[in-house]
Every structure is written in C-alpha cells, then in structure tokens.
Amino acid sequence: MVEESSIFGKGFTVRGGDFANAGEVSCKVRNILKEIGINSDIIRRVAIVAYEAEMNVVMYAREGTLSFEVTPDRIKLVMEDEGNGIENIELAMQEGYSTATDEIREMGFGAGMGLPNIKKNSDDFKINSIVGKGTRVEVTIST
Amino acid sequence: MKLSEVQKILQAEVLCGEESLDLELDTACGSDLMSDVLAFTKRGALLLTGLTNAQAIRTAEIADIKAVVFVRGKRPDEGVIKLAESKNIPILATRFLMFESCGMLYENGMVGVSQLKEAVGDG
Ligand SMILES: Nc1ncnc2c1ncn2[C@@H]1O[C@H](COP(=O)(O)OP(=O)(O)OP(=O)(O)O)[C@@H](O)[C@H]1O
Ligand SMILES: [Mg+2]
Numbered sequence: 001m002v003e004e005s006s007i008f009g010k011g012f013t014v015r016g017g018d019f020a021n022a023g024e025v026s027c028k029v030r031n032i033l034k035e036i037g038i039n040s041d042i043i044r045r046v047a048i049v050a051y052e053a054e055m056n057v058v059m060y061a062r063e064g065t066l067s068f069e070v071t072p073d074r075i076k077l078v079m080e081d082e083g084n085g086i087e088n089i090e091l092a093m094q095e096g097y098s099t100a101t102d103e104i105r106e107m108g109f110g111a112g113m114g115l116p117n118i119k120k121n122s123d124d125f126k127i128n129s130i131v132g133k134g135t136r137v138e139v140t141i142s143t
Numbered sequence: 144m145k146l147s148e149v150q151k152i153l154q155a156e157v158l159c160g161e162e163s164l165d166l167e168l169d170t171a172c173g174s175d176l177m178s179d180v181l182a183f184t185k186r187g188a189l190l191l192t193g194l195t196n197a198q199a200i201r202t203a204e205i206a207d208i209k210a211v212v213f214v215r216g217k218r219p220d221e222g223v224i225k226l227a228e229s230k231n232i233p234i235l236a237t238r239f240l241m242f243e244s245c246g247m248l249y250e251n252g253m254v255g256v257s258q259l260k261e262a263v264g265d266g
Contacts, residue, residue: 023197024201044206108199111177
C-alpha cells in the first residue's frame with residue numbers, strides 16, 4: 001500500500017488474546033506521528049481509530065496487522081485480521097451492540113462503541129468481513 | 144483545576160507523577176468503560192475510573208488524558224504504575240466512590256465535557 005508520495009509507512013502485528021500488550025501498537029503509532037510532527041487533534045483521531053481496531057483484534061480475532069501510511073494530505077490506517085469475522089456488519093456498527101464476554105467487560109471493554117467510534121473519527125471508513133476468515137477495516141483521515 | 148487540588152479534595156494518594164501535581168486540568172470524565180472514555184472525553188481531561196489495569200493507562204495515553212484517579216480504594220499492581228510512569232501519566236488513588244469523587248470535584252468547580260463544549264462554542 002506504500003505510495004510514491006508516502007512520507008512514512010509501517011506495519012505492526014497484533015496478536016489475538018494478548019491482553020498484556022493490548023493497545024501498545026496504537027501507542028507506538030501515536031508516538032511515531034508525534035515525532036513526524038502531525039497536528040495533535042489529527043493524532044488523537046488516528047490514535048483512537050487504531051486503538052479501537054487493535055482492541056477488537058485482541059478481543060475477537062486470532063491475529064491482525066495494523067499498517068499506516070502518511071502522505072502529505074492524509075493518513076491511512078488499515079487493520080486486517082484473521083479470525084471469525086463479523087456476520088452482520090450493520091448490527092456490529094450500531095452503538096451499544098457487543099458480543100463481549102464477561103471477561104472482556106471486566107477489562108473495561110464491551111460498550112459496543114468501538115466501531116462507531118472508529119467511523120466517527122474517520123473521514124473515510126470501509127469495513128469488510130468474511131465469516132470464518134477475517135475482517136478488514138480501512139480508514140482515511142485528512143490532515 | 145490543578146491536579147494538586149484534585150489530590151487535596153479527594154484526599155488521594157499519589158501513586159506516580161508526584162512532580163506533575165502542577166498540571167492544569169480542563170475537564171473530567173468518570174467511567175469504567177474505555178470506549179466511552181474515547182467517545183466522550185476531550186484532550187487534557189482527568190479520568191476517574193475503577194478500572195485499574197493497563198488498559199486504563201493506555202486509554203488515557205490514546206485520548207490525551209492528562210491524569211488518572213483510581214476510585215473506590217482500588218489499587219493497581221506495580222506493573223500498571225510502571226506503565227503510567229513510562230508514559231508520564233500521573234496516577235492518584237482515592238478511597239471515595241465514583242459518585243462521591245465526581246461530586247466532590249464538580250462541587251469545587253471542575254466542569255464536564257459537555258459544559259466545556261458549550262463554554263467554547265458560545266464564546
Ligand atoms: N475484528 C473483529 N473480528 C470479529 N468480530 C468483531 C471484530 N470487531 C468487532 N467485532 C464484533 O462487532 C461487535 C461490535 O464491535 P465494537 O468495537 O463496536 O464494540 P465492542 O468491541 O463489543 O465494545 P467496545 O469497542 O465498546 O469495547 C463486537 O462485539 C464483535 O462481536
Ligand atoms: Mg471494540
């Protein structure tokens with residue numbers, strides 16, 4: 001996905017069930033964007049998108065890759081995972097809809113706000129999922 | 144409101160970030176649900192939560208939350224304190240419950256996120 005005009009791009013692996021490190025990849029992305037000198041309101045939006053997507057992979061998938069790319073006019077984030085996928089995307093996108101287990105809820109997640117949060121913070125949002133295979137979330141935020 | 148005032152009002156113990164008590168906080172948010180925190184807080188906020196795991200700290204970093212107060216006498220383990228130190232996020236612990244803690248701060252002039260919005264929007 002790296003384009004010619006790309007200023008910066010990188011990919012990270014996110015492991016499903018790895019609650020000890022859950023969120024650290026997004027924290028790294030945030031720090032890289034800070035170093036590049038991106039506007040802090042933009043960074044906050046990118047970080048929230050990355051974090052919600054990362055937590056979803058940790059909670060619901062086997063393994064995922066978070067890649068991001070910075071070009072002069074936008075930041076693009078792609079989270080692609082191998083997992084069970086989402087059967088009904090329309091339902092999953094609804095605020096409050098969650099299949100989180102009690103264990104996940106005890107960790108502070110399962111409000112059913114993650115995907116809606118991702119969409120709200122995006123300028124462009126795409127989600128594709130194949131049941132039994134995995135899910136792909138692609139987000140663009142203009143800078 | 145300064146973090147040092149928050150500490151005094153909540154009779155809180157400083158678990159890390161003693162050197163940051165001078166921090167100025169614009170607003171506060173109380174929640175145990177991290178996605179709600181990400182959806183409804185503004186940068187520069189104080190987070191009050193009963194969730195004492197690493198996720199509370201990482202959520203704070205992601206949302207540009209300046210400081211965290213653990214309510215209901217809950218204590219994080221050493222690893223969580225270390226994580227907060229490494230991210231430069233001060234953490235306090237109070238024995239007061241969530242409702243009491245929020246109420247005490249509110250009574251002393253701390254505003255919520257929606258009030259902050261109005262204040263900014265209406266000039
Ligand atoms: N990567 C994924 N793989 C499989 N299922 C997913 C994935 N992401 C989301 N889901 C499903 O969609 C539902 C809604 O996701 P969403 O992120 O909005 O809320 P949540 O994760 O349940 O709670 P919160 O994000 O508020 O902690 C999840 O409960 C889960 O069933
Ligand atoms: Mg989620």
